[in-house]
Amino acid sequence: MGAPCGNHNHLKHGGTGTRLYTIWKSMRQRCYNPKNQKFKQYGARGILICNDWSDFVAFREWATQHGYGDDLSIDRIDVNKGYSPSNCRWVDSLVQANNKTSNKIIHYDGEAYTMAEFCRKERLNYKRFAKRIKEGVSVDRALRGDID
Numbered sequence: 001m002g003a004p005c006g007n008h009n010h011l012k013h014g015g016t017g018t019r020l021y022t023i024w025k026s027m028r029q030r031c032y033n034p035k036n037q038k039f040k041q042y043g044a045r046g047i048l049i050c051n052d053w054s055d056f057v058a059f060r061e062w063a064t065q066h067g068y069g070d071d072l073s074i075d076r077i078d079v080n081k082g083y084s085p086s087n088c089r090w091v092d093s094l095v096q097a098n099n100k101t102s103n104k105i106i107h108y109d110g111e112a113y114t115m116a117e118f119c120r121k122e123r124l125n126y127k128r129f130a131k132r133i134k135e136g137v138s139v140d141r142a143l144r145g146d147i148d
Contacts, residue, residue, distance in 0.1 A: 015056055023074055024059050027083055047076075050084035066090060075099055104130070108139050 015021040030042035031049055041047075053059045062085055063074075072090040074083070079099060081087045091099075103114040115133070119126045122143060132142035 015060055019070055020060055020063055020068060021056060024053075024056050027074065031083070045080075046082075048082040050082065052085070053083060063090070104133070106133070106139055108143070 015024075027049060029036045030038045031047055032043055033039060034043065036043075053062070066085070066088075067090045069090065072092060073096050075089050075091040075096050076083060076099075077087050077089060098114045098117050103116070106113045106115050106118045108118065113121065115130060116126060118124070119129050124143070129142055133139070
């Protein structure tokens with residue numbers, strides 16, 4: 001993964017002020033600026049940006065060739081790896097929410113789900129189900145709803 005790069009504001013790339021440029025700059029801030037409030041979850045954990053994306057033009061080319069849209073955000077497929085073409089994709093907010101390190105994972109019937117994903121799938125009240133799980137009730141019992 002890449003190392004911190006210098007200031008690229010002097011470059012003429014025609015992207016300054018665009019949503020995509022803001023995404024690129026924010027990504028760099030999370031990974032390389034210790035003063036950024038999200039640095040602890042990114043740069044401090046070793047999440048870096050590949051060398052190819054130190055240049056906005058290269059990032060913009062990848063983004064436009066890989067499904068970028070104004071309603072999507074960049075998502076790292078493996079949340080423990082950095083930003084690179086092989087580990088990133090453009091997704092909607094629901095997919096993004098299901099791929100966070102803070103998600104509680106539920107294992108049921110041989111599958112793994114985030115708690116929110118599982119509740120949507122099973123049409124459960126999220127708060128009630130989460131409370132039961134936090135109390136130590138098994139997924140099977142919480143799903144059956146035979147306790148209160």
